[in-house]
Amino acid sequence: xxxxxxxxxxxxxxxxxxxxxxxxxxxxxxxxxxxxxxxxxxxxxxxxxxxxxxxxxxxxxxxxxxxxxxxxxxxxxxxxxxxxxxxxxxxxxxxxxxxxxxxxxxxxxxxxxxxxxxxxxxxxxxxxxxxxxxxxxxxxxxxxxxxxxxxxxxxxxxxxxxxxxxxxxxxxxxxxxxxxxxxxxxxxxxxxxxxxxxxxxxxxxxxxxxxxxxxxxxxxxxxxxxxxxxxxxxxxxxxxxxxxxxxxxxxxxxxxxxxxxxxxxxxxxxxxxxxxxxxxxxxxxxxxxxxxxxxxxxxxxxxxxxxxxxxxxxxxxxxxxxxxxxxxxxxxxxxxxxxxxxxxxxxxxxxxxxxx
Amino acid sequence: xxxxxxxxxxxxxxxxxxxxxxxxxxxxxxxxxxxxxxxxxxxxxxxxxxxxxxxxxxxxxxxxxxxxxxxxxxxxxxxxxxxxxxxxxxxxxxxxxxxxxxxxxxxxxxxxxxxxxxxxxxxxxxxxxxxxxxxxxxxxxxxxxxxxxxxxxxxxxxxxxxxxxxxxxxxxxxxxxxxxxxxxxxxxxxxxxxxxxxxxxxxxxxxxxxxxxxxxxxxxxxxxxxxxxxxxxxxxxxxxxxxxxxxxxxxxxxxxxxxxxxxxxxxxxxxxxxxxxxxxxxxxxxxxxxxxxxxxxxxxxxxxxxxxxxxxxxxxxxxxxxxxxxxxxxxxxxxxxxxxxxxxxxxxxxxxxxxx
Numbered sequence: 056x057x058x059x060x061x062x063x064x065x066x067x068x069x070x071x072x073x074x075x076x077x078x079x080x081x082x083x084x085x086x087x088x089x090x091x092x093x094x095x096x097x098x099x100x101x102x103x104x105x106x107x108x109x110x111x112x113x114x115x116x117x118x119x120x121x122x123x124x125x126x127x128x129x130x131x132x133x134x135x136x137x138x139x140x141x142x143x144x145x146x147x148x149x150x151x152x153x154x155x156x157x158x159x160x161x162x163x164x165x166x167x168x169x170x171x172x173x174x175x176x177x178x179x180x181x182x183x184x185x186x187x188x189x190x191x192x193x194x195x196x197x198x199x200x201x202x203x204x205x206x207x208x209x210x211x212x213x214x215x216x217x218x219x220x221x222x223x224x225x226x227x228x229x230x231x232x233x234x235x236x237x238x239x240x241x242x243x244x245x246x247x248x249x250x251x252x253x254x255x256x257x258x259x260x261x262x263x264x265x266x267x268x269x270x271x272x273x274x275x276x277x278x279x280x281x282x283x284x285x286x287x288x289x290x291x292x293x294x295x296x297x298x299x300x301x302x303x304x305x306x307x308x309x310x311x312x313x314x315x316x317x318x319x320x321x322x323x324x325x326x327x328x329x330x331x332x333x334x335x336x337x338x339x340x341x342x343x344x345x346x347x348x349x350x351x352x353x354x355x356x357x358x359x360x361x362x363x364x365x366x367x368x369x370x371x372x373x374x375x376x377x378x379x380x381x382x383x384x385x386x387x388x389x390x391x392x393x394x395x396x397x398x399x400x401x402x403x404x405x406x407x408x409x410x411x
Numbered sequence: 412x413x414x415x416x417x418x419x420x421x422x423x424x425x426x427x428x429x430x431x432x433x434x435x436x437x438x439x440x441x442x443x444x445x446x447x448x449x450x451x452x453x454x455x456x457x458x459x460x461x462x463x464x465x466x467x468x469x470x471x472x473x474x475x476x477x478x479x480x481x482x483x484x485x486x487x488x489x490x491x492x493x494x495x496x497x498x499x500x501x502x503x504x505x506x507x508x509x510x511x512x513x514x515x516x517x518x519x520x521x522x523x524x525x526x527x528x529x530x531x532x533x534x535x536x537x538x539x540x541x542x543x544x545x546x547x548x549x550x551x552x553x554x555x556x557x558x559x560x561x562x563x564x565x566x567x568x569x570x571x572x573x574x575x576x577x578x579x580x581x582x583x584x585x586x587x588x589x590x591x592x593x594x595x596x597x598x599x600x601x602x603x604x605x606x607x608x609x610x611x612x613x614x615x616x617x618x619x620x621x622x623x624x625x626x627x628x629x630x631x632x633x634x635x636x637x638x639x640x641x642x643x644x645x646x647x648x649x650x651x652x653x654x655x656x657x658x659x660x661x662x663x664x665x666x667x668x669x670x671x672x673x674x675x676x677x678x679x680x681x682x683x684x685x686x687x688x689x690x691x692x693x694x695x696x697x698x699x700x701x702x703x704x705x706x707x708x709x710x711x712x713x714x715x716x717x718x719x720x721x722x723x724x725x726x727x728x729x730x731x732x733x734x735x736x737x738x739x740x741x742x743x744x745x746x747x748x749x750x751x752x753x754x755x756x757x758x759x760x761x762x763x764x765x766x767x
Contacts, residue, residue, distance in 0.1 A: 056512060056561070056591055056592075056593055056623065056650075056653075057511050057512060057653040057656075059511065059512065059513045060511050060653065060656050060657065063656040063657075064656070065652050065653075065655045065656050073474070074478075088471075091472055093470050093471055093472065094470045095470075096470075097467060097468075097469060097470040098469050098470060102469070103466045103467055103469070106462075106466045106469065106666070107463045107466050110459045110462045110463050110466070111453060111459055112453075112638060113453060113454050113458070113459070113462065113635070113636050113637075113638050113639050113670060114449050114450045114451075114452075114453040114454060114635040114636060114637050114638060115444070115449055115637065115638045116447050116449065116637050116638050117638055118429070122430075143499060143640075143662070144659075144661065146659055147659070150659065154510070154533070155413050155415065155416050156412060156413060156415065157415045170659065173659070174659075177510070177656075177657060205412075235412055236412075237412055267412065279469070279470040280469050280470060281469075281470050281471065281472050282468060282469050282470060282471045282472050282473055282661075282664055282665030282666070283469050283664050283665065283666070284661060284662075284663075284664050294412075294413075296421050297412075297413040297416065297421075299421045300413075300416050300419040300420070300421050300533075301416065301419075301533060303500075303502055303503070303506065303526065303529070303530075305500065305638075305640060306499070306640075307640075308638055308639050308640050308664055308666070308667055309638030309639065310462070310638070310639070310664070310666055311664055314469060
């Protein structure tokens with residue numbers, strides 16, 4: 056019956072890691088979760104109030120045109136409603152693109168966001184990865200010329216590594232690729248990168264001028280709404296129209312919609328969070344320098360530390376109630392730590408000092 | 412680029428109908444929405460409290476194993492966690508099934524839930540419909556024998572018509588179909604049907620004994636959580652394992668998860684809503700009988716009235732701030748009305764009396 060997907064791996068959701076940690080006798084409120092790049096400050100208090108005030112409307116389907124949300128996004132990017140598609144996380148927009156194009160081959164960086172591969176495998180595409188782990192556009196171009204993939208994924212900045220291409224290099228690359236190849240520019244962490252370095256700031260409006268570029272953004276990171284599953288795609292209206300063919304109605308919740316609309320109205324909260332993020336990241340950088348630990352310069356809300364015996368270190372942290380991402384499954388002896396709140400980062404560094 | 416889906420129609424979300432109604436000078440709070448089969452009573456007050464109390468956790472991804480929710484569903488149906496998959500509405504579970512099987516042909520009733528056709532067209536399947544508008548299992552069987560569809564959709568009870576197959580007839584049909592054909596039994600309104608008539612009550616546990624049956628259920632209707640997008644699939648663990656291959660992580664929101672878990676703990680609220688639903692439905696039935704209007708006996712939270720000039724009637728209602736579903740696009744001179752709250756139904760019937 057399911058012949059078509061017989062080679063796909065089942066995503067086996069294990070026991071929640073919080074339960075594992077609790078088995079070490081750690082109280083739920085003492086667990087420090089720095090594994091999923093969630094925004095430790097959460098959304099603006101105004102967003103929380105908004106959602107509480109609309110909780111009695113959970114039986115009502117959302118406005119499926121997402122009129123207000125697209126209005127807000129249009130203002131943010133200087134574009135029009137017809138340039139946007141809303142997804143349950145930007146992941147879902149990636150899904151629309153992959154399922155809509157149904158590519159034979161896709162190209163991505165050696166280590167990058169896992170969903171590119173997962174969605175592409177669902178349609179039986181061959182997965183091409185650069186031998187460089189980080190984004191190397193020279194290598195992307197060579198592989199594009201050789202294999203002619205139908206979709207190229209650029210993660211700018213890159214999750215889970217943290218490095219970031221310069222905007223000008225992205226534009227140059229796009230211009231060298233033929234217009235029948237879709238280039239997906241994933242900007243899930245763009246707000247962080249553009250704050251840190253204006254050279255990294257993508258001009259999203261400019262990207263919509265290309266006939267073959269889809270930019271994706273999210274409310275999950277800078278806006279602190281990871282659990283609410285709201286993302287969006289931005290592109291010229293032809294691409295958006297095609298993606299809409301695969302969008303099921305009501306694909307985000309009534310409360311997610313309310314939250315996202317409100318979140319766009321408190322950019323001050325977002326900026327404050329990003330500023331704190333990089334201030335706190337300095338603590339990890341100082342620690343790494345002091346210990347002679349290599350790290351990847353990060354334009355996101357996480358940092359990769361090449362700490363020896365990363366698997367063992369991660370487990371030791373787990374026993375202390377701290378959840379980070381071990382990178383050994385990527386062939387890296389490293390851990391990825393989401394930048395937490397000040398007191399969380401202090402505690403993590405204290406413990407790392409003890410155990411590493 | 413999007414060759415594969417060039418024949419698909421874009422789902423063009425229009426202006427929200429509330430905005431249309433407001434153009435007639437009607438205040439938002441005076442609009443009566445009886446078009447989407449939302450539960451007019453909403454979720455249990457305990458669910459609303461739960462969501463408010465967790466609104467500060469919107470930045471946290473949900474537990475992706477949906478451990479607690481599957482526990483609750485396991486109790487409801489006398490099954491185990493491995494018999495369930497959670498979807499963003501039961502729609503998404505249908506999507507997993509259709510995309511996983513990638514059928515050449517699918518079979519469904521003449522008039523039934525629109526998403527069966529939408530998802531099936533996405534994968535290029537031929538859509539076979541019985542000439543009977545309502546479910547006619549004799550005709551389903553004949554067409555199954557002739558065309559060998561890979562998926563058969565049964566909507567029990569049927570949306571948007573409201574009729575309902577007897578459970579025994581469903582089992583008999585399943586037993587006559589070969590085990591390589593997936594039969595999807597959509598029970599979105601089962602709670603209503605089984606309350607009204609025990610002959611309509613499907614034994615979901617029994618359905619999991621078949622190797623080729625997927626039952627889908629939802630929190631959108633009886634549980635009053637339409638806007639929160641939580642549904643589920645129930646089947647033997649082999650089918651569930653396969654469907655999981657297509658499930659993206661975190662496919663429902665943190666607050667949707669909290670709401671659904673809590674909703675399962677207040678079945679009394681659900682029962683009360685269902686009881687009120689059928690009590691209120693009597694008002695429409697009396698009106699129809701009085702006026703000599705034909706109607707379809709309904710096992711759901713809506714009723715189809717074969718009222719003449721349905722398009723005109725719907726528009727007249729719209730101008731009074733009442734939104735119902737005109738069925739003329741289905742070739743029926745009829746309207747579908749969601750059963751609302753007592754005062755809403757009274758008002759609708761008063762106006763129908765005036766204008767029809």
